[in-house]
Amino acid sequence: MDRQQEFVLRTIEDRDVRFVRLWFTDVVGTLKSVALAPAEVEAAFEEGLGFDGSSIEGLSRVFESDMLLQPDPSTFQLLPWRGEDEPTSRMFCDLKTPDGEPSAADPRGVLKRVLAKASDMGFTCYTAPEIEFYLLRSPDLDPATGEPVPVDYEGYFDHVPGGVVQDFRRRAVSMLEAVGISVEFSHHEAGPGQNEIDLRYADALQTADNIMTFRTVVREVALSQGIYATFMPKPFSRHPGSGMHTHFSLFEGDTNAFYEAGAEFRLSQTGRHFIAGLLRHAPEFTSVTNQFVNSYKRLWAGDEAPSYMSWGHNNRSALVRVPLYKPDKVQSSRIEYRGIDSATNPYLSYAALLGAGLKGIENEYELPPVEMDDVFSMSSAERRAVGHQPLPSSLHDAIRETEDSDFMAELLGETVFDYFLRNKRRDWDQYRQEVSPYELRTNLGIL
Template identity: 65%
Template sequence: MDRQQEYVLRSIEERDIRFIRLWFTDVLGVLKSVAIAPAELEGAFAEGIGFDGSSIEGLTRVYEADMLAKPDPATFQVLPWRGEENGVARMFCDILTPAGEPARSDPRGVLRRAMDKAAEKGFTFYTHPEIEFYLFQNSSPEDGLVPIDRGGYFDHVARGTAHDFRRDAITTLESMGISVEFSHHEAGPGQNEIDLRYADALSTADNIQTFRTVIKEVALQQDVLATFMPKPLVDAPGSGMHTHLSLFEGEHNAFYDPAGQYQLSDTGRAFIAGLLRHAAEITAVCNQHVNSYKRLWGGGEAPSYVCWGHNNRSALVRVPMYKPDKGGSARVEYRALDSAANPYLAFAVLLNAGLKGIEEGYELPEGADDDVWAMSRAERKALGIRSLPNSLREAVEIMETSELVAETLGEDTFEFFLRNKRTEWEEYRAQVTAYELQRFIPAL
C-alpha cells in the first residue's frame, strides 16, 4: 500500500468518515457515483469495485459488462455539504477491465492517454477554465426562467443573491483543495463566472466535475436553479468555458519565446495551427448538445469563425496579453468550449489537435486583428476564415470523418458518441417548438 492510500485510510478514521463516494464520468460527461463503507476501501484500492459497465452510457457493450472502478487516492476530499457527523468523502476512479487493463471508453482514461502521448514528447499539459453558468429563481414552470437579478458584466448588485452564491461556492471549493482565481457577474442577467486556477489537465477535468456538483449543491441550499446549459435565454449571452492552454517542458513554458511575435514560440504557433486546422472536427466534442450551437451562433462574444488573434475576443483562439517578464504565463485561449462539455474528452481532443500541429509542423496563418463578426462574408472568405459547424448535425458529420478524433477517443467511445449525438439531433428535429406555434398557428 502506498503513502497516499495510507493517508486516505488514516484521514477516514481520524475524521469519522462513514461513507466514501467513488466518482467517475460517463462518455456524455454525466457524473456517476457509488458509495462504499470504510471497511471496503482497502479492497477497492487493491482490486477495484465491480459494477455493470453496460448500464453506463457508452462505457462498454452488454457482453463486456463487468467493469472495475478503482479509486485514485490523490483525489480524496471530504464533501463539506454533507456535514461533520457521519462524514462523506469522495475519490475519482479509473475504470478498468476485469483483467486490470484501463477501459478504452473511460473518459478519464481517454485524457490520460493523450497526456501520456504529450509526456513522451516531453510536454506537460496545463489548463485553466473560465466557467460560466446562470442562476434562476426556483419559480413555477408557468413563469418560465426568471433570472435572480438583472445585473451585467462585472456589476456589483447591492445585496445580490449572486454575491452570496459565489462566496459560498468558492468557500466550498477551496475547502476541497480547489483553488479559485476570479469570480464575477457575467454579461447576462443572473449569469456568473468562476475561474479555476490552472493545473494539469487531468486535475482540472476532475475539478470541473467537482465544480458542477458544488454549484448544484449550493443552488439547492439557497433555493435557486443553477444551470450550465449553453444558451438558456434567447436574448442573452450563452455560457462558455473559455479555456487557457499551455505546454511545459519541465519548468520551461514551451509556448514562450521572448524573440517571437507576441513572445510566442514556434511550438506555440504550431499548437495554435493544429487547433485551427482541426477545429471543425473537434467541435462536436467541445460543443456536444443541440443547444450548444445557439450559443456559438448567438453572438455575445461566442466564436463562430476559425481564426486566431492577439487579444482579439472575436477569434476562436486568442493569445492573451501577459507581462513581458512573466514568460511562464504564456498561453493560448480556446474560446469555443461551453460549460456543458465533457472536460476529459474535450481536453483530450484539444491536446491532440495541438500536438498534431507540432508533429506535422503546421504553418500558422495570419492572425485576425479586426472584429471577425463585423466582417462581411466576402471579407472573411478573402482572408481564408472558415466557419465552425452551425448545428450538431453538421458537427457530427465532420467529426465522423476525423482520424484525429477517432484515434483520440478510441473506437468504442467514438462510435457511441456519434450514435448518441445522431439520436439527439433526430429527437430535436422532430420537436414542434413554441416559436413555430406562435408564428404559424395564427398565419396558416
C-alpha cells in the same frame, strides 16, 4: 500499498468518514457515483469495485458488462456540504476491465492517454478554465414568457449590496477551496443571473476532475440557497450563452514552451504549431467541445462566442486568443481556446484540444496570418477572403465532421468514438422531430 492509499485510509479512520463516494463519468460527462463503506476501501484499492457497465451510457455492451472502478487516491477529498454529522468523502475513479486493463470506454482514460503522449514528447500540459453559468429562481419556466426566471437582472461586473449572487459566489468559492480547488476570480457576467468563476492553473487531468467537482459544488450551494444553477449553453434567447474559455500552456520541465523572447507576441514556434493544430482540427472536435443541440444557439448567437476559425493577439472575437504578454511573467505565456461551452465533458474536450495542438506540433502545421480586426463585424465575403472558415452551424453538421475524422477516431478510440456519436445522433434525431414553440407561435395561426 502506496503512501497516498495509506493517507486515504488513515484519514477515513481519523475523521470517522462514514461514506466514500466513488465518482466517474459516462461519455457525455454526466457524473456517476456509488457510495462505498469505509471498510471496503482497502479492497477497492487492491482489486477495484465491480459494477454493471452496460447500465451506464456508452461504457460497455450487455455481453461484456462487467467493469471495475479503480479509485485514484490522489483525488481523495472530504465533501464539506455533507456536514460533520456523517462525514462523506469522494475519489475519482479510472475504469478497468475485469482483468485489470484500462477500459477503452473511460473518458478519463482518453485524456490520460493524450497526456501520456504529451509526456513522451517532453511536455506537461496546464489548463485554466473560465466557467460561466446561470442562477435561476427554479428549474421551472415562466408561464408568461416560456423562459427561465433569473435570480437578478444585473450585468457585467455589477456589484449590488446584499445581492443574492454575491452571497452565492462567496459561499461557492469557500466550498471550492475547502475541496482543494483554487479560485482566481469570480464575478457577475453579462446576462441576468449569469456568473463566472475562474479556476487557477492545474495540470489538465486535475482540471477536468476539478470541473466535475465544480459543477457539483455550484449546484449544491445553489440548492442550499433555494435557487437553481444551470450550465446549459444557451438558456435564454436574448442573453449571452455560457462558455468555458480555457487557457492552455505547455511546459518542458520548468520552461514555458509557448514563450520565445524575440518572437512576435512572444509566441514560440511550438505555440504557433499548437494553435495551427487547434484551427485545423476544430470542425472535427466541435461535436465534443459543443455537444448539445443548444450549444449551437450559443456559438451562432453573436454574443462574443467565436464561430469562425481565426486566431488573434488579445482579440476576443477570435476562436483562439493569445492573451496580452506580461514582461515580468514569462511563465504565464499561454493560449486561450474560446469555442468550448460549460456543458462539455471536460475529459473528452481537453483530450481533443490537447491532441489537436500536439498534432500541430508533430506535423509542424503552418499558422495562418493573425487576425487583428473584429471577426464579428466582418461580412461573410470579408471572412471568406481572409480564409476564416465557419465552425459547424448545428449539432448535425458537427457530427458529420467528427464521423469523417480519422484524427478523432484515433484520439477517442473505437469504443468512445462509436458510443459518443451514437448518443449525439440520437440527440439530433429527437430534436428534429420536435415541434418547437417558435413554429407554433409563427405558423399555427396563418397556415
